[in-house]
Amino acid sequence: MSFFTLRRRIVQAMALTGLLTSPYRLAAQGTAPGTGTLAVTVSAQQAGVSLPYAVVALPDRSIERFTDASGRATIVALPAGSYDIAVRRIGFAPYRGRVVIESGLVTSAPITLAQIPVQLTGMLVRPREACTKPGMPDRTLDPAVYDVVELLRENADQFRLLTSQYPFRYATQRVLATFADSAVFVQSVDTLVAESKALGGYRPGRVVRERRAPGGRTETTMSIPVLSDIAAPSFIANHCFHFGGVVTEGSETWVRLEVRAADKLRAPDVHGTFFLDSATAQLRRMELEMSRPDRLPRRLQGIRTVAVATTFREITPGLSLVDRVCAINWQKPVQGRGPSHPVELQQLIAYRFETPPPDAPVASAYDSPAWRARTRLSRDVLWCTEHLAGSG
Numbered sequence: 001m002s003f004f005t006l007r008r009r010i011v012q013a014m015a016l017t018g019l020l021t022s023p024y025r026l027a028a029q030g031t032a033p034g035t036g037t038l039a040v041t042v043s044a045q046q047a048g049v050s051l052p053y054a055v056v057a058l059p060d061r062s063i064e065r066f067t068d069a070s071g072r073a074t075i076v077a078l079p080a081g082s083y084d085i086a087v088r089r090i091g092f093a094p095y096r097g098r099v100v101i102e103s104g105l106v107t108s109a110p111i112t113l114a115q116i117p118v119q120l121t122g123m124l125v126r127p128r129e130a131c132t133k134p135g136m137p138d139r140t141l142d143p144a145v146y147d148v149v150e151l152l153r154e155n156a157d158q159f160r161l162l163t164s165q166y167p168f169r170y171a172t173q174r175v176l177a178t179f180a181d182s183a184v185f186v187q188s189v190d191t192l193v194a195e196s197k198a199l200g201g202y203r204p205g206r207v208v209r210e211r212r213a214p215g216g217r218t219e220t221t222m223s224i225p226v227l228s229d230i231a232a233p234s235f236i237a238n239h240c241f242h243f244g245g246v247v248t249e250g251s252e253t254w255v256r257l258e259v260r261a262a263d264k265l266r267a268p269d270v271h272g273t274f275f276l277d278s279a280t281a282q283l284r285r286m287e288l289e290m291s292r293p294d295r296l297p298r299r300l301q302g303i304r305t306v307a308v309a310t311t312f313r314e315i316t317p318g319l320s321l322v323d324r325v326c327a328i329n330w331q332k333p334v335q336g337r338g339p340s341h342p343v344e345l346q347q348l349i350a351y352r353f354e355t356p357p358p359d360a361p362v363a364s365a366y367d368s369p370a371w372r373a374r375t376r377l378s379r380d381v382l383w384c385t386e387h388l389a390g391s392g
Contacts, residue, residue, distance in 0.1 A: 035078055035101075042113060043071055058085060079101070082098055085097055092113035155230075157231045227286070254284055282318070311324045350363070350366065
């Protein structure tokens with residue numbers, strides 16, 4: 001039985017031929033001669049409600065826009081002509097069609113999307129196994145997993161659009177610590193401020209990188225893929241995907257998607273687990289673990305694995321930012337004594353958009369954790385140990 005049953009009803013032949021759109025017989029205000037305006041409204045087919053944060057794209061013009069809280073997006077100053085249009089929204093089957101823009105007019109395009117219902121029965125749970133045939137699951141042989149991967153990619157693509165077209169600065173409180181004997185020893189606490197444009201940059205088999213630092217020292221860094229990397233063709237082409245069951249978190253049921261790095265990658269990369277809310281298809285948590293730790297440089301052979309858990313905060317319904325990050329560098333035992341594991345914790349404390357997405361707050365600030373340097377905390381502060389590999 002299919003895990004996801006897609007009701008991919010084509011929104012009628014008129015929609016596919018572009019006849020869905022109709023130009024208002026009014027001049028478009030403020031547009032250049034020979035151009036027109038496209039006014040798109042997006043709603044749910046089953047319920048008829050407006051869909052905020054749907055992505056409206058005109059691939060021919062490399063244009064992408066979010067819809068606002070009323071499901072509307074307006075694109076001005078389009079040269080008259082015919083355009084492909086694509087509309088996507090997390091949890092809904094995508095729409096593709098054509099629109100015709102007339103000079104001096106506003107073209108109205110009401111578009112409805114069919115929701116992807118989730119069925120949590122009849123799907124085979126498989127343990128992690130060798131990844132000999134990476135890439136998208138076969139849509140004919142394994143349609144359920146294919147659908148889940150598509151939903152993950154939609155989450156990643158929405159995050160990519162957010163970070164690239166709506167730049168923002170964000171501040172996180174960071175703790176560097178060690179974890180041993182069921183206690184956390186805090187070494188330092190600081191605040192990091194970063195730009196959203198700097199996110200991303202995954203390269204297959206290049207997660208661990210070395211460089212020469214001033215003074216001739218060799219520094220090793222681990223570049224963990226961020227959410228926007230997950231939609232990249234290079235990530236999909238180098239990983240295998242399968243269904244990992246469901247978990248219950250509060251009132252929500254989360255779908256687990258297991259991801260494994262391709263065996264052909266001879267250098268460290270990442271395995272992962274992604275948790276999507278079965279009701280909304282929103283990504284709630286992702287857990288990444290280093291693959292092939294046996295291929296680390298000799299001086300790093302004491303590392304058993306590196307694992308990172310990330311949770312997300314909705315800043316407005318349907319739109320999320322990274323909220324918490326918990327990274328643990330799991331060490332091997334040393335001559336009969338328990339190892340000390342380096343730990344990094346990050347917590348979002350503020351963000352500010354240069355220009356916010358439609359109907360999203362320009363900025364927000366959150367309470368910061370009461371972390372202090374040179375203190376000892378209980379293991380409970382490491383919210384990720386029950387999830388990440390190596391915790392046993």
